[in-house]
Amino acid sequence: MRPLRFALAQGLLLNEALAALRAIGLDVSGVTPGGRRLVVDGGEVEFVLARPSDIATYVERGAADLAIVGKDVLLETGARVMELVDLGFGACRFVVAAPRGAVERSLDEYRHLGTLEVATKYPNVAERHFRDRDIAVEIVKVAGSAEVAPLVGLADWIVDLVATGRTLRANGLAIVEEIASSTARLVANPASYHLRRREIAPLVEGLAAWAAAR
Secondary structure: OOOEEEEEEOOOOHHHHHHHHHHOOOOOOOOOOOOOOOEEEEOOEEEEEEOHHHHHHHHHOOOOOEEEEEHHHHHHHOOOOEEEEEOOOOOEEEEEEEEHHHOOOOHHHHOOOOOEEEEEOOHHHHHHHHHHOOOOEEEEEOOOOHHHHHHOOOOOEEEEEEOOOHHHHHOOEEEEEEEEEEOEEEEEOHHHHHHOHHHHHHHHHHHHHHHHHO
């Protein structure tokens, strides 16, 4: 049987994820942030490095047994994985934001104005949120910074992921409302969890204790 395969997101969460795994005794010495090796032998565990947006897919389809991934990715992808531990780091929020001068116009008022154009990198989160609010929107999907969209007339508002909100403020935007909060989560492929529970359980317990002690 192959070693447990653990997917890790390249980027902002990686250093804290490695610290957590190191704290529970896993050998992560071969994983180098910014390095070119994407599959790393860690002895009892094999590590796979991938883009954050792909991590949940790796786990859902069984290419990885476990992963540390942001809740934001799970909300956007809707991946069918098991959430095992809220690790508490990487905190951020999905928010609706608008130019400061438009914030006083509530969401309810937009129901009477036809379709609201919303720019976002997270179309599924945005569409679900406005549908639940019974507000007609046209989602304008962007790959880069959504903050510029209202400034150049591409969209009325945006849905974005923010940590401090400084970028919004720097671009003359203000938060209208919060959609959901996000932190890093330990997730598992359901089949792997049931078939290899004896191997996975100590990792879950160790990470849960680590998170609780922070």
